Amino acid sequence: MNIPSKYLENAVDQLSSLPGIGRRTALRLALNLLKRSETEIDDFSKSLIDMKHKIEMCSSCGNISDKNLCSICENSNRDNKTICVVEDIRDVMAIESTSSYKGIYHVLGGLISPMDGIGPLDLNIESLVNKVASQEIDEIIFALSPTMEGDTTNFYLYKKLQSFSPFITTLSRGVAVGSELQYADELTLSRSLLQRQEFKMS
Amino acid sequence: MNIPSKYLENAVDQLSSLPGIGRRTALRLALNLLKRSETEIDDFSKSLIDMKHKIEMCSSCGNISDKNLCSICENSNRDNKTICVVEDIRDVMAIESTSSYKGIYHVLGGLISPMDGIGPLDLNIESLVNKVASQEIDEIIFALSPTMEGDTTNFYLYKKLQSFSPFITTLSRGVAVGSELQYADELTLSRSLLQRQEFKMS
Numbered sequence: 001m002n003i004p005s006k007y008l009e010n011a012v013d014q015l016s017s018l019p020g021i022g023r024r025t026a027l028r029l030a031l032n033l034l035k036r037s038e039t040e041i042d043d044f045s046k047s048l049i050d051m052k053h054k055i056e057m058c059s060s061c062g063n064i065s066d067k068n069l070c071s072i073c074e075n076s077n078r079d080n081k082t083i084c085v086v087e088d089i090r091d092v093m094a095i096e097s098t099s100s101y102k103g104i105y106h107v108l109g110g111l112i113s114p115m116d117g118i119g120p121l122d123l124n125i126e127s128l129v130n131k132v133a134s135q136e137i138d139e140i141i142f143a144l145s146p147t148m149e150g151d152t153t154n155f156y157l158y159k160k161l162q163s164f165s166p167f168i169t170t171l172s173r174g175v176a177v178g179s180e181l182q183y184a185d186e187l188t189l190s191r192s193l194l195q196r197q198e199f200k201m202s
Numbered sequence: 203m204n205i206p207s208k209y210l211e212n213a214v215d216q217l218s219s220l221p222g223i224g225r226r227t228a229l230r231l232a233l234n235l236l237k238r239s240e241t242e243i244d245d246f247s248k249s250l251i252d253m254k255h256k257i258e259m260c261s262s263c264g265n266i267s268d269k270n271l272c273s274i275c276e277n278s279n280r281d282n283k284t285i286c287v288v289e290d291i292r293d294v295m296a297i298e299s300t301s302s303y304k305g306i307y308h309v310l311g312g313l314i315s316p317m318d319g320i321g322p323l324d325l326n327i328e329s330l331v332n333k334v335a336s337q338e339i340d341e342i343i344f345a346l347s348p349t350m351e352g353d354t355t356n357f358y359l360y361k362k363l364q365s366f367s368p369f370i371t372t373l374s375r376g377v378a379v380g381s382e383l384q385y386a387d388e389l390t391l392s393r394s395l396l397q398r399q400e401f402k403m404s
Contacts, residue, residue, distance in 0.1 A: 002298060004291065005268045011253040014246045018231045027292065029220045033250060034257065034266075041254040044216045045247035048235060051213040052243040055236065064236075066207045089206065090229065096204060 001027070008034070060131070062107035062124040064089050072096075072104055079103045081138040085128065085157065087111055087150075091143060103141070106131070111149035112156055120156055129160050137166040146173055203229070210236070262333070264309035264326040266291050274298075274306055281305045283340040287330065287359065289313055289352075293345060305343070308333070313351035314358055322358055331362050339368040348375055 001023055003009040008030060016026035033041060057063070058070035065071070072078060072092075082103030086092055092105050108123045132140065140161060144150035158168060174192035175184045184192070203225055205211040210232060217228035235243060259265070260272035267273070274280060274294075284305030288294055294307050310325045334342065342363060346352035360370060376394035377386045386394070 002295060004272055004274075004294070005253075005257050005266050007249075007253045007256045007268065008266055010249045014249040017246075019234050020227070020230070025222070028222070030250075030253065031291070032221050034253060036254075038254055041250055044219075045251050047209075047212045047216040048232075048243055048247050051207075051209045051232065051236060052238075052240055054209045055207050064207045064210055066209065070206055072206075089233070092206070093204060 003027070060127075061105050062109060062127070063092055063105060077102075079138075081136060082141070083128075083132070083137060083139075084141040084143050086143050087145060087153075095143065103139075108144075108153070111144060111147075112153045113149045123153075125157070125160070128157075132161055132164050132166065137164070139167045139169060142168065142170040144170075205229070262329075263307050264311060264329070265294055265307060279304075281340075283338060284343070285330070285333070285339060285341075286343040286345050288345050289347060289355075297345065305341075310346075310355070313346060313349075314355045315351045325355075327359070327362070330359075334363055334366050334368065339366070341369045341371060344370065344372040346372075 003012060008027075011030045011033070012023060012026045015021055015029050016023045018026075021029070033044065036044075054066070056065055056068060058065040058073055059068050060073045061070060063070040063072065067074075073080075079102050083106050084095065084101060084103055085106045085108065086095070087108055087110060089107055092107060095101050095105075106124070106128045108125065108128075110118055110123050112118060112120055112123065131137075142154045142157065144153055154170065161168065172195060173188060174195065175181060175188060181189070205214060210229075213232045213235070214225060214228045217223055217231050218225045220228075223231070235246065238246075256268070258267055258270060260267040260275055261270050262275045263272060265272040265274065269276075275282075281304050285308050286297065286303060286305055287308045287310065288297070289310055289312060291309055294309060297303050297307075308326070308330045310327065310330075312320055312325050314320060314322055314325065333339075344356045344359065346355055356372065363370065374397060375390060376397065377383060377390060383391070
């Protein structure tokens, strides 16, 4: 692609560094921005700079926050003896949107993945171990993705945390609500059979 | 989506204002940016601000340029008696990448579209008429998209320009090179039949 301006080319280079944005899409985005007013572009850029400079991580759970403690850790109505371990703040948002969890979270910031060069020391694991060691905990819920990396991380965390012997659980795997049985993959269906539950009229 | 920081929410709002970027994708992009260093974010934002403040439009053809005249208009090897009328700078880039056109361009900046409230006065048409009226022109090529808006714009431009009676042409429509005949749509195939060419051994 032969872009006729080095400023446009520079913007396209930067936009195409974003995940899932190729150079063609980046050019479309850049031309869209170019049509806006200078104030709009300044607001756009300022929102990104502000985000980087002003966002703090919650010192307790690693969730994103505008303060030292996030609104969940700071909320005295939440059960701080139950910790749900997640990979990413998007998982916190997903679980929060179910309104069915009243404990607190711990955000790892990733999963152990030797293939990508991510080891336990790159993740927010030490503070979890310290937290569990230093205070009374009823339950730790591992809510990581059911992938190879998720299972590796589950295993590592289990080894680290079991000596403090709280009750450690993981999310149930099974057929998704509303999906048709015939389209479920074999592994999910077999886990769903193994972990079958007593039928209750609700 | 309940985003735990107003700075992150602001960045997501801005990113999701881009075409084809929904709020979920915007959050993914924002979190990707958040993981970068402050210098990288500053460079990212600066590239967008620079683009808006420093890019100039070519005063002759409306193409994007870093100078008053774009590299095509300023190139004395190009045939400035042939003008190719296009909608957008991406069309200039597409035609340039074929290396089979040696004339100059005129970028309209859009197409006449009453449905979207875009009339002839919103486009870069007056300067085209002035250019054609004031200098000797051999040929004007209409290279607009084969859509309703493209046809409307072709018709409007034809009415405006025919009195200066240069040779006015349009891109040929037909079956795409390398595509299979059975998958061509009826309209394209019928145009392709009507505009059939004498067979030549090349």
